[in-house]
Amino acid sequence: MVRYERIILLLVAAALLIPAGIKTRQSAQNAALAGFSVKGFVRVEGDVAHPGMYPLSANLVTLSAIKMAEPLRPLKRLAPAGAAGRRLKNGEGIRLTIREDGQGDVIFIPLPASERMLMGIPLDINTMGAADFDRLPGIGPLIAGRIVTYRQNNGGSMALEELLKVEGIGEKRYETIKRYF
Structure with missing residues (x-):
């Protein structure tokens, strides 16, 4: 009977300690993630080993994003001036395009509206073309x-609320569409 009492005691102890251990592990994971808060996403492509989407932290600069994607050749400098920081x-x-002399030419491009919508990144009404607007639900090519x-006839930029002035909206x-902006 003493043997059964020990087994029961061990089971009770395990039942009490396992949840405490899980909670401690989750707290540690949450603390680690809190140190790296994601503010969005950037895409790196071109002469890199791992093209794709990368998390955007508060102070992510061009050179850091390129290093995460691993340039295919050593970089000596980035152009245009100031692009690295x-x-x-x-x-x-x-x-990124890397020349033979080690210069990395960088071009900054906005992601297409379809990718931004998929990633939950707000759209910029003033940089979108007709094809981008066409991807919004309920907005066709017309x-x-x-x-x-409308945007071109009103100075080349518009506020989101001005969509209500466009015929058909x-x-x-x-x-339906304002949540994408």
């Missing part, structure tokens, strides 16, 4: 063209 923005893309024309359609 430039802070990246959510939804931005970097295309209304997309009207949005671009009523309250219901506006409410």
Whole structure:
């Protein structure tokens, strides 16, 4: 009977200690993640071993993102001047081309609207083309063209609320698409 009492005692102790251990492990994982808060995503492509999307932290600069993607050849410098230390923005893309002399030419490009929507990155109404607007739910090529024309006729930029002034966009359609911006 003493043997059964020990087994029961061990089972009770395990039942009490396992949840405490799991909670401690989760707290440690959460603390580690808190040190690296993700502010969005950037894409790195071109002459890199691992092209793709990378998490954007508060102070991520161009050179750091390129290093994460591993350049195919050693880099001596980046062009244009100041590109290496430039802070990246959510939804931005970097295309790297490495020359024979080791210079890395960097081009900054916004991600297409379809990718931004997929990643939950807000769209910029003032940089979108008709094809980008066409990807929004309830907006076809005709209304997309009207949005671009409205923007061009009103100084080349517009506020989100101005979509209501575009023919074919009523309250219901506006409410459906405004969450993407």
